[in-house]
Amino acid sequence: MDTIRIVELPVPAPGTSIPAGTRPPAVYQAWHDIFAESMVEILGHDDFADPPAALAAGYADQKHTRKTLLLAVTTTARDRAVAAGVEAAAAVTDPADAITDPADAITDPATVLGYAAVSMPLTDNTHLAHVDLAVRPAARRRGIGGALWREVERRARAAGRSAVTTWSSHASEAPEGAGALVPPTGAGRIATDDPATRFALAHGFSLEQGERQSTLRLPVDPSLLAGWRAEAEAAAGGDYRVVQWQDRTPERWLDALAELQRRMSVDVPVAGLDFQEEVWDAARVRDMDEDIARAGQRYVLTAVEHVPTGSLVAFTHLVMPQAQPEVVFQYNTLVHGDHRGRRLGLLVKAANLQLLAAAQPAARRVHTWNAGENAHMLAINVRMGFVLASIEGAWQRRLDVAGATSAPAEITSHVGTDGATADGPLAAAPTGTAA
Template sequence: MTDVSSNFTIEELQIPATLDGSPAARDFEQTVDARNLAEAASFGATGMEFTAAELLPRWQENSHERRRLFGARVDGRIVARGTYETRTRGDAVSTAWLSVQVDPAFTRRGIGRALADAVEAVAREEGKEKLHVYAATLAAGGPRLESPTGFGSLPAEGREVRFLLARGYALEQVERASRLALPADPAVLAARRAFAEERSGDYRVHLWAGRAPEPLLEDLAVLATRMSTDAPSAGLDQDEDVWTVERWREHEELEARSPRAILYAAAEHLPTGRLAGYTELSVPVETSRGIEQRDTIVMREHRGHRLGMLLKIANIQHLQDTHPGHPEITTFNAEENRYMLDVNEAVGFVPFAYEGAWLKRL
């Protein structure tokens, strides 16, 4: 434990195996509360919260990713968290992904700065070369900080913007957060899918939930790897993050411990029998809560066939058939990814917030 001031302490937290009411479990639950409050404040919107039971599985030890969790404690309670994530194999071991999230009731006390110092110190100790941070900031008037991609900007006086610039980070990309109100009109979805199918040609859609069919695993590992190289990453200098069948199955094992359902749609290229792309939705149990759109990837060599639209619509139809009643789907896309933004807008997604993708070289 590190004493930072008379008002709070910063400490690395033990990750519990289960939410069993132990001190470690209570601490973890409190970090999730702080995360949810901070997200709502920085995005100016709710609906992106997670429960501790949903997040805990991805914090369990595995052979490909490593995470460390830091907390700020005030009067015995965790009111903010700092997260550190890295890879243990391949080129991506040189990168760390960091975040700092403070309960808005405890901002402007130096807690965010102290947590940032803590997670950056870990990166330096472990010899990392690149730090990646994704941070939203509230919409505001006044001067703008333009993305170097030429697409999108952030309020130059935004708290998160000033904080990261002062710490030596550079803005590399702006991402748009968009929402689709549910239920989506079945007639619109059917018409858009028919349009996509007409232009896609020799492709077939596969749908499933949870664990993937065995014959698809090798291709899914290739596609997950391509997420790190084919998705627009501007100047973030992304290294290839290699996935294997083993890693995909390990990922599924952890996901299976979460109460969320994961719905997939994948496109098979019929002449070769290989997958050309996939998309996934993360669905909470409670129908009052929104749905998270996760990865969507179409290999570069298969683009131009409306597969992105076909996959997204097929999975939304899959969702509405199997998990009706949720209010919305939330998705994030790079502002320069006009193709995927066109797909989302055609389906009915509307923007509600923006976040910056930041890079710091050590």
């Protein structure tokens, strides 16, 4: 019988990237494959699975978040690692060992059966850890998920983190009734008879929030976009001016966008998730530009300038992974609280879709995530044609309260988020980046 060991993948050098057209190291292929297999099983598609090169670039980027990738590896791969002299054997009960040269030690992605990607914020929210955990469908119910979770929990405690968050994906909202778990917000129903739900509950997580994942099919009729934009510009009046850019924030807007990103972190509805205000400055905005580029992605961003004050008061951000030219992710959307009710949410979203159509005509769908209780953002999205596609559960495991001791538990992941507009928001990918 195979022995399965948990190993830590060393972090690549800063700025590491895998050139397009070259075969990615097996470990990053495995990370991608496992997530993609899990998503296909639940949702029927793998749009949310970052390509291996993007995962490698993201892992190398450790500036604002300490990231750790734990892999559940069969003895086959492990034996290769030992034979190659890069690592000594260790049991699953002592999983902290690292493979020093993953590209050589693991050559077959199929020998990696599961992963846990742990993110610990360094710039703010230093009390939190986030985990994205998945096991190959063919390797489930053998304790691999639980073994990964125990190592995540051990590390989160050792780092002094007081809570761990994670997301689970579900094809649809559960019917009302005894088989549905409802978060304290009252918005969203997650099926109890579901592997992720059972796993999360078995490991001490509580369901804090339900998120609606919606998809907009492209192209949107250009006359509709122009009509929404004209309507919104008329409602907003002459004090507001659209400002747009792609891929790199203009110097003059770095501070203004940093301020909007900071506000985003406190304005979105986070329910009982223990998210605290994020710390943003011009350098972090530039870091985000560079992280997106290194991950093989481009972006379009539309903001609104309040002309009398020269400040930015609204923005929305769409990110396009170049390896998946049909796929677009909605990142943050925010209208400053002092400027809501003037159709600025509709304005930025319509104008950004116009820019997207010009920048990436091959785009066929935009995916967005909204807290179920974020009525204002959802209303705009529904009006524009976003259709509910799946449900996510936002889970939190407290490490600092009695009763939440060590049992096993788990997690999932994701990407962008649609934030507040005329009132509301979304649960942000806690890393503050795309995820």
